Amino acid sequence: MSDQYEYVDEEGNPVDPAELGDDVEFVDEEVDEVVEDTSVAAEPVVPTSEPVSAPTAAAAPTKVPKALLAGVAAVVLLVGGGAAYGLSQLGNQDTVQDAKAAVTEKTEQVKDEARADIDACDGRQVAAASYGKGGDTPKMQLRVTSITALPPGYGKRVEGLGDRAADRVTILQQSTGDLGVYVQEEATKDERTGRKKAGAWWKVSASTDGQGARVLGEEQGTGEDxxxxxxxxxxxxxxxxxxxxxVPDAARGMRDGQVVVDSLKPDGASPEVVWLVMGDQLARSVLEYAPAQESEADDAEETTTATATTEKGR
Incomplete structure (x- = not known):
């Protein structure tokens, strides 16, 4: 058998190559064939004068060259607008299920490689952690690692601001490890002219490190920082x-994960760190990719599996 070829289809059934036509591709592949004993009953031993050889062990798997008439699984992975093409050969994947499993594994690998490095300072990845008007789950999230209470003077000035806090609160980083948290006070009326004057700034100074923030004090701001x-x-x-x-309970929204943040400051010294002000709390957070949602398709990656097969008459 080692000098002959067997012609079989995808199911392993013998076929006659003369009946297949000229448009069929023959793939030469070696496969392991295990010879099994299928006899129903042992035949009687016929006496002979020739010496009887010793019994042999169970037949070991033999390499048998076969011409396989079969397709290959062509896997197209569309990732963020790009395409990666993989070829799964028969012999490496024995069944369609094996091929699909390999496709899934490859998809996850390509998906991980396609993700950009975290860089909060860029701004776009932080924006990807926000909820839009449609309420779709963001692709990024901010994981709080520590939280620090801001002093009473600041807390009094932000109390009751609600959604207006996003226009009144800001954060500045004047040096590495130095943050200023500011809230603009209510506008006042100039008694001499009768016109409204922009409110003054109230400032909280804080030092920061890899563990979190420490409040140094609060005072009237100069407006020049x-x-x-x-x-x-x-x-x-x-x-x-x-x-x-x-995460402070007072900042939590109606849905799990939704949090009202007054102001955000990516740390210039740490690409993954973002400082958050939520009411009267200052939090250190880490920007990261949100876990994949099982009930929703991933917008950035799409996997399409196409299986091409060669059949008689096609």
Whole structure:
């Protein structure tokens, strides 16, 4: 048998190559064939004068070349607008289920490779953690790692602001490990002119490190503070996907994960760290990709599996 070929279809059934036509592709492949004893009963031993050889062990698997008339699983992975093409050969994947399992594994691998590195300072990834008007689950999330209470003077000034806090609260980073949290007080009326004057700024100074923030004090701001030249741009508050056991209850929204954030500041010294002000609390958070939602298709990746087969008469 080692010098001959067997012609079989995808199901392993013998076929006559003369009946297949000229448009069939023959794939030469070696497969392991295990020889099994299928005899029903042992035949009687016929006496012979020739020496009888010793019994042999069970037949070991033999390599048998076969011409396989079968298709291959062509896997097209569309990832973020790009395409990756993989070929699954018969012999490596014995069944369609094996091929599909390999496709799934490859899809997850490509998906992980397609994800960009976290860089909160860019701003777009932080924006991807916010809830839009449609309420779709964001692709990014902010995981709170520590939280610090802001002093009473600040708390009094933000009390009752609600949604207006996003327009009145901001954060500045004037140097590495130094944050300023500001709230603009209510506008006042100029008694001499009768016109409204912009409210003054109330400032909370805080030092920061990898563990969190520590409040240094609060005072009337000068209105002249600015970010350091290498600081990241402050992100306006809104409803964001914020997770963690330390998220203040008062900031939680109606749905799990929805949190009202007054202001966000990506840390210029740490690409994954984002500082959050939620009411009278200052939190250190880490920006990360949100877990895949089982009930929703991933917008950035789509997997299409096409199986091409060769059949007689096609």
């Amino acid at each position: 600015v970010d350091a030249a290498t600081a990241c741009e402050t992100v306006k508050g809104g409803v964001y996907q914020v997770v963690g056991d330390q």
